[in-house]
Amino acid sequence: MRNATIRGYMQLNTERLQLIERFINERQHVRVAELSKYFEVSEPTIRRDLQKLEEMGRIRRAHGGASAVEQAMPEPPIAPRVVECIEEKRRIGQATAQLIQDGETIFLGSGTTTLEVARYLHEKKNLTVITNAINVAQCLASNPDINVIITGGVLRHSELSMIGYIIEQTLKELHADKVIVSMRAISVNEGLTNHNLLETMTDRKIIQLAREVILVADHSKFGKVSTAVVAPITAVHKVVTDAQTPQETIQSLRAKGITVIQV
Numbered sequence: 001m002r003n004a005t006i007r008g009y010m011q012l013n014t015e016r017l018q019l020i021e022r023f024i025n026e027r028q029h030v031r032v033a034e035l036s037k038y039f040e041v042s043e044p045t046i047r048r049d050l051q052k053l054e055e056m057g058r059i060r061r062a063h064g065g066a067s068a069v070e071q072a073m074p075e076p077p078i079a080p081r082v083v084e085c086i087e088e089k090r091r092i093g094q095a096t097a098q099l100i101q102d103g104e105t106i107f108l109g110s111g112t113t114t115l116e117v118a119r120y121l122h123e124k125k126n127l128t129v130i131t132n133a134i135n136v137a138q139c140l141a142s143n144p145d146i147n148v149i150i151t152g153g154v155l156r157h158s159e160l161s162m163i164g165y166i167i168e169q170t171l172k173e174l175h176a177d178k179v180i181v182s183m184r185a186i187s188v189n190e191g192l193t194n195h196n197l198l199e200t201m202t203d204r205k206i207i208q209l210a211r212e213v214i215l216v217a218d219h220s221k222f223g224k225v226s227t228a229v230v231a232p233i234t235a236v237h238k239v240v241t242d243a244q245t246p247q248e249t250i251q252s253l254r255a256k257g258i259t260v261i262q263v
Contacts, residue, residue: 013049016041020049021058024068031065054189060223062248069187069225085218088242091263092216093117096180096240099214102126104177107209108136110161111182113216115139121146130174130209132162132202149174156199163202176210182217185226188252191233193226200228212237219244233258 016039023038024030032050036043050066053059060067093116100106102125108114110133118139121127128147131137137150151170153162181203185193192215194200207213207230215236222245238259241250245262253260 017049017053017058020046021053024053024059024066029062029065029067034065069223085220085242088218088244089113089116090119092218092240092242094120095261095263096214096216097121097124099238099240100124100127100178104128105130105175107131107174107176107179107181107206109133109179109181109203109206110136110159111216113182113218114180117180117216130176132167132206134160134162153202154198156196159199161199163196163199167202168205171205171209174209178212178214179207179210180214180216181206183215183221183230185224186215186217186221186233187223187225188233188249188256190225190229192230192235193224194228194230195226197228200230203230207231207235214238214240216240218242219246222246222249 020035020039023035032043032046035046035050039046050059050061053066054061058069060069089112092113096117097120100121105128107130108118109131114133115135118129118136121129121140122143125145127145128149129136129140130149130151132151132153134150134155137148140146140148151162151167153167153170154164155161156163183192183203184195187193192203194203213236215238217239219242222241233253234256236258238261239253240261240263243262250260250262
């Protein structure tokens with residue numbers, strides 16, 4: 001679209017924002033000076049537009065410009081994901097297990113990273129683990145020092161997890177010291193999002209179960225947005241992630257009062 005046509009569209013700021021977002025999505029990364037020249041507006045105006053788009057979760061601002069937000073693809077079944085970022089997940093699992101004290105009650109959600117947390121709980125004493133994940137329960141089943149509570153619900157076969165009305169009703173009768181969850185898509189501005197709408201409703205109930213929510217996620221989960229909002233990022237108290245997570249993301253999380261542990 002040539003400049004004369006663009007000028008006609010730019011009578012409304014909202015229309016200019018849409019054009020800028022489309023421009024960024026087509027090129028993936030652009031600089032402020034390039035946008036200023038193309039849209040024939042000042043660089044301060046472009047920076048304000050980029051700030052608005054970032055607040056809406058439509059783009060990511062970077063030094064001197066902006067990048068497109070990566071949309072999270074539908075999550076593949078849990079079996080092939082076990083080997084993805086496996087070393088990072090193991091380090092995250094070990095570090096998260098160190099945050100859990102003997103005698104506590106925790107909720108451990110579904111996912112390949114939370115499964116790694118479960119693997120490092122074998123030395124804990126008098127621990128109670130509530131879980132909606134069949135593989136997590138199986139991992140802990142042989143340990144007599146861990147009391148395992150398995151929620152009911154509808155089995156989501158691809159995740160080996162229980163979701164839906166039954167688990168949501170069960171959670172109303174329970175309380176935990178800590179909730180440990182993973183999430184497919186995490187954005188500082190858009191928060192925690194999920195592709196499966198039924199699972200999203202269950203996740204909302206899970207994070208209300210304890211006064212402390214610990215999010216475990218490798219670097220590939222950040223800067224992505226999916227279909228449905230589970231919670232704002234401020235619902236999380238601690239994040240355990242790996243060293244490859246961008247420092248810009250880490251700084252943004254800490255600026256919101258979230259403790260971040262990188263391993």
